[in-house]
Amino acid sequence: MVALGGAVGALLRYSASRIWRNGSDASLLWHQGMAAFPWTTLLVNVVGCFLMGVLAVALKERFTGAPRLLNPMLGTGVLGGFTTFSSYSDDTRRLIENGQPLTAVGYLLLTAAACMAGIVLGVALTRLALTGGGTEAHREGGGR
Template sequence: MTVPHPERVDESGTPVRGPARRASPWRGQGPVVAMVSLGGVVGATARYGAGQLWPTQTGAFPWTTFAINVVGCAVIGVFMVLITDAWAAHRLVRPFFGTGVLGGFTTFSTYAVDIRTLVGTGHPGTGLGYLAATLCAALAAVWLGTTAARRALARRRR
């Protein structure tokens, strides 16, 4: 004889009848999504404020976006060392700060738009220089942030 709904048991071993209920996919990820969103608001607000304080003239090198991206890359280098080597962070710290705040603060989409605008408005040299300078400076900033944080931790542990 076949059983329409095989008997299942809950955590305590008690039989459970009826079809299985599917867990919501947001149940486990809800807090992560919320923290990324909250952090993104903080980071994007800081980036917007920086753009308002130091606007870029049309055709000029976009120093504000350049600085934001380089600083954000240095901070992510330091942050990743701290949460992997120095202290055990709560599971929501990385999504909040690393993905949310720093993801909202750094703006590689604006970087791409800035390059396109510079090239399209007759400043291809500035656009290509900005493209190369940002890439090199961002990679160097991550490396410097990581290296500085590791050295500081090593000195502290002695």
């Protein structure tokens, strides 16, 4: 199941790279040269982290009776296949080799911060949606 999820995630990642591709004439949105900022990888990783936050809360707090393999299939499989640490690393290397070390450092830091923000936002928004706008304490009258 994890491998099947990974295949789905990899296909989604490939599709995203075809739609919004760094340094490719095949880009459907716009062409970016080899020295361009790696927006595709950043976007894919942030979206993947956001969805991981959604998944974590949804399976733990809402769909507690879901099949045990659903979390590894969707989390490790689909989202693991969709996100990409290797492209993140290679994009950083490429920026450095193209004489853009400050951009590379900025990319490293921005990706880490944006991915963390993505997962935190995914968790928070999912909890908000599942509780109807408040925490358990608020709904039971124990919150402020």
